[in-house]
Structures are given as structure tokens and as C-alpha cells.
Amino acid sequence: MIDRLPAPEIAGVVIPWFTPADRPGPDRLSETAGLVEALGCELGFLRPDHVRDVNPSYLLSGGLLDRMAGDIEAHNCTLAVIDGSLTPVQQRNLEKRLGVKVIDRTGLILEIFGLRARTKEGRLQVELARILYERSRLVRTWTHLERQRGGGGFLSGPGESQLEADRRMLDEKILRLRRDLEDVKRTREVQRAGRRRSGKPVVALVGYTNAGKSSLFNRLTGADVLAKDMPFATLDPTIRRLDLPTLGEAALIDTVGFITDLPTHLIDSFQATLEESLQADLLVHVRDRASASDLDQADDVMQVLERLESESGLPLPPMIEVWNKMDLLPPERAASLEALAAYGAEPPAVAVSALTGAGIDALLALIEAALLRGRTAYIFRLPPEQGRARAWLHQHGEVTSETTGEDGAVELGVRLSAERAGQFRAEFPGVDGEVVKG
Ligand SMILES: Nc1nc2c(ncn2[C@@H]2O[C@H](COP(=O)(O)OP(=O)(O)OP(=O)(O)O)[C@@H](O)[C@H]2O)c(=O)[nH]1
Ligand SMILES: [Mg+2]
Numbered sequence: 502m503i504d505r506l507p508a509p510e511i512a513g514v515v516i517p518w519f520t521p522a523d524r525p526g527p528d529r530l531s532e533t534a535g536l537v538e539a540l541g542c543e544l545g546f547l548r549p550d551h552v553r554d555v556n557p558s559y560l561l562s563g564g565l566l567d568r569m570a571g572d573i574e575a576h577n578c579t580l581a582v583i584d585g586s587l588t589p590v591q592q593r594n595l596e597k598r599l600g601v602k603v604i605d606r607t608g609l610i611l612e613i614f615g616l617r618a619r620t621k622e623g624r625l626q627v628e629l630a631r632i633l634y635e636r637s638r639l640v641r642t643w644t645h646l647e648r649q650r651g652g653g654g655f656l657s658g659p660g661e662s663q664l665e666a667d668r669r670m671l672d673e674k675i676l677r678l679r680r681d682l683e684d685v686k687r688t689r690e691v692q693r694a695g696r697r698r699s700g701k702p703v704v705a706l707v708g709y710t711n712a713g714k715s716s717l718f719n720r721l722t723g724a725d726v727l728a729k730d731m732p733f734a735t736l737d738p739t740i741r742r743l744d745l746p747t748l749g750e751a752a753l754i755d756t757v758g759f760i761t762d763l764p765t766h767l768i769d770s771f772q773a774t775l776e777e778s779l780q781a782d783l784l785v786h787v788r789d790r791a792s793a794s795d796l797d798q799a800d801d802v803m804q805v806l807e808r809l810e811s812e813s814g815l816p817l818p819p820m821i822e823v824w825n826k827m828d829l830l831p832p833e834r835a836a837s838l839e840a841l842a843a844y845g846a847e848p849p850a851v852a853v854s855a856l857t858g859a860g861i862d863a864l865l866a867l868i869e870a871a872l873l874r875g876r877t878a879y880i881f882r883l884p885p886e887q888g889r890a891r892a893w894l895h896q897h898g899e900v901t902s903e904t905t906g907e908d909g910a911v912e913l914g915v916r917l918s919a920e921r922a923g924q925f926r927a928e929f930p931g932v933d934g935e936v937v938k939g
Pocket of ligand 2: 714715716727728734735756
């Protein structure tokens with residue numbers, strides 16, 4: 502017998518827009534097409550629709566709805582995607598009217614995350630996001646579970662007690678998932694503490710999905726992470742050794758990308774993964790400078806980061822920007838961006854192409870300069886009885902040299918941030934360090 506893959510779903514996609522300001526440009530269209538493709542669907546049709554009067558029952562109004570129904574039939578679509586936000590009621594009504602499954606942007610992104618999750622933590626996080634999403638929709642409607650039970654019920658579906666039971670069931674699942682995630686998080690914290698003890702700086706790549714983080718990661722570390730023209734190619738964080746010209750060994754983190762309207766529940770459940778970046782010594786914000794949506798994308802990335810900052814209470818690490826995909830720009834435009842970066846952008850930036858390798862040396866130099874900024878080099882002379890101070894400096898500073906004299910005293914060259922230097926002085930009041938050079 503021959504195994505056959507199930508036929509791919511054919512998706513009919515509408516991007517609703519309401520005011521000229523949110524009219525989707527070509528980049529948004531290709532982003533949406535990319536999302537649908539990432540789900541493994543064939544594209545039946547894709548178009549932006551101007552919704553002049555919102556019909557609260559369907560979102561789309563009269564003519565638009567008829568046209569969508571016609572196109573769904575004409576293209577044999579098995580799935581309708583509304584690249585916007587649907588209320589549970591609208592989703593249910595559209596499903597009835599169109600006769601196919603309907604998902605909105607959040608649903609679409611959650612599905613893709615579900616397909617991509619590989620590690621245990623990734624899978625737990627996606628599962629949690631899905632259930633949180635379901636739980637939030639249960640407040641207003643109960644279509645999903647109602648359908649699972651075979652539907653029915655008198656007029657309006659299940660009664661309040663059934664709804665309560667559904668809620669309770671989801672709450673229990675949520676509790677269990679959070680507990681499992683706590684376990685995974687503890688393991689991760691042990692690993693992170695190990696890295697911190699080693700004193701090696703940690704650099705994290707962040708940025709919009711498809712900006713080129715993984716391509717850059719591979720280029721910088723010689724790794725072979727999947728880099729693909731597809732949103733959310735990366736879901737689980739990867740860490741590799743990064744060799745810097747003078748600082749030597751550092752750690753580089755590649756992680757999940759952001760997207761406009763990143764579902765809240767995903768941010769909540771991916772908190773642990775995202776916080777990994779917040780604990781880095783340096784954030785490298787990778788931007789696709791060849792995308793027409795670059796500025797909006799950069800804003801969206803900053804919004805997510807700021808939200809994480811305020812939710813976790815962890816201050817954002819210093820940040821630099823990588824202006825990627827220079828090879829795709831007309832030479833004059835690339836040259837002017839390079840000049841802008843070289844003469845001082847805020848945050849500091851460097852223009853590169855992860856594809857050709859142009860600008861990579863300048864990037865390494867900028868990473869190094871940013872890591873060193875705000876750190877001062879000290880030399881401490883520690884008598885043998887100051888073993889604890891020595892251990893502290895190894896743990897919290899970046900030790901650049903260490904020699905032991907005949908009397909057993911240790912001379913330690915170490916770089917410390919102002920904060921760490923203050924902590925050291927408070928903890929070891931008797932030990933003085935000589936400042937070498939900024
Ligand atoms: N022309 C060009 N293409 C690039 C460059 N950097 C990355 N790409 C392409 O952009 C696409 C996305 O690259 P990735 O490295 O997977 O992007 P990412 O930021 O890791 O994306 P996600 O993991 O999906 O969030 C791939 O097709 C890359 O080949 C570049 O400098 N120039
Ligand atoms: Mg990636």
C-alpha cells in the first residue's frame with residue numbers, strides 16, 4: 502500500500518482594512534501569504550478588502566461577504582483565513598455562512614507555532630498559549646467545545662453549568678502546563694547560572710520574523726540553524742559560542758522572531774524563552790532594511806520588548822542594531838545607510854548582509870565595543886586569604902588575566918560594570934582595585 506500525504510488545504514484569505522492608514526501594502530500581502538504557506542496550505546486567493554461598515558455578526562459586510570463565499574466555492578477552498586481579529590461569535594457565524602473552517606490572525610499564528618515547536622519547552626509553551634486563547638474565548642462563547650461534544654443543546658447550546666465545567670477543565674490544564682513549564686524553567690536557570698559563572702558575555706539576537714537572525718547566527722558562529730524564507734522558521738532558542746576579536750569567547754542566542762499583532766497569549770506563554778534574551782549582556786536587533794515595512798516592524802519589536810521589560814521587571818540590556826539585507830538595496834541607498842551607521846546612529850548600528858558576509862567584521866567590532874562600554878578594567882591584588890573575593894570576581898566580572906606571586910597573592914585583571922564594582926566594594930570593603938584604563 503502506498504502512503505499518501507493528505508491533500509493540502511486550500512485557503513481563501515482576506516485581509517480586512519478599515520482606514521487608509523491600515524491599508525495593507527505589498528509587504529503585508531507577502532507576509533500573510535508566507536504565514537498561510539508556513540501552515541502547509543495552498544493559496545486559493547488572497548486579497549485585501551476595505552470594510553466600510555463593520556457587520557458585528559461577520560466583520561465583513563454584505564457585498565464583501567457574498568464575494569468571499571463565491572470565491573471560496575470557485576477555488577474549492579477548505580479553509581478561510583481572515584487576517585485580522587475575529588470575535589468568537591464572528592468566527593462561528595462565518596463558519597456557518599461560508600461552510601468551511603475559519604481562522605483569524607491569532608489562530609493562524611498559533612497553528613504555525615504548533616507545527617514548529619520541537620523541544621519539550623516549545624511544545625508546552627504553544628499548548629499553553631492555545632489553551633489560554635481557548636479559555637479567553639470561552640468567556641463569550643463555547644463553540645469549540647460544543648462542537649467537540651457534537652453540538653446540540655436547546656436553542657443556545659450548553660447551559661451555564663456546562664460552561665462552568667469547561668472552564669474548570671481548561672483551568673486545570675493551564676495549571677498543569679504552568680507547573681510543567683516551571684520545571685523546564687528551573688533547568689534553564691541552572692544552565693544560565695552556569696554561563697554567568699563563566700563570566701562570558703551573552704549576546705542575544707532579536708528582531709522581526711524573517712529579518713535574517715538565523716542567517717546571521719550561522720554566519721557568526723558557523724552553526725547550521727535552519728534559515729528559511731518563511732515566518733517563524735525558528736521557535737526554540739539556540740545558543741552557540743561566538744568568538745570576538747579581543748574579548749574572546751562569548752555566547753550568542755538565536756531565538757523566535759516577533760510579528761505585528763503577536764498574540765498576547767503567545768507572549769505570555771513564551772515569557773521564559775523571551776526572558777532569556779532580556780538577561781543577555783547585549784541585544785542585537787536585526788532589521789530587514791530591504792523590507793518596505795522595516796520601520797513598522799522595528800516599532801513592533803520595540804513594543805514587545807518594552808512590554809516584556811515592564812512585565813518581567815528586568816531592565817532591557819543595552820542594544821545595537823544590525824541593518825541586514827544590504828545586498829538587496831540599490832547601491833546608493835545601501836551606501837547612504839552605511840554612512841549613517843558609520844557616523845553615528847542611535848542605537849549604534851552597522852549595515853551588513855548576512856547573505857554575502859559584507860559588514861560582518863564591523864558587526865563583531867561593534868558588538869565588542871558595546872560589551873566593553875560601561876565596563877572598567879581593574880587590577881586587584883588579593884592576598885591568599887581573600888579567596889572569596891577572588892571567587893566573586895570570577896563569578897561576576899570578566900577576568901582578563903590572573904597571576905600568582907611567590908607569596909601566594911593573586912593579581913587579577915578584571916572588567917566590571919559600575920554596578921558590579923559598587924557591589925564588590927560593599928561586599929569586600931577592605932579590598933581595593935587599581936583602575937587600569939576605561
Ligand atoms: N538577500 C538576502 N537575504 C537574506 C539575508 N539575510 C537573510 N536572508 C534571507 O531571509 C530569509 C529569512 O532568513 P532567516 O535567517 O531564516 O530569518 P529569521 O530572522 O531567523 O526568521 P525566523 O526564524 O523565521 O523568525 C531567508 O530566506 C534568508 O536566506 C541577506 O542579508 N540578504
Ligand atoms: Mg530564525
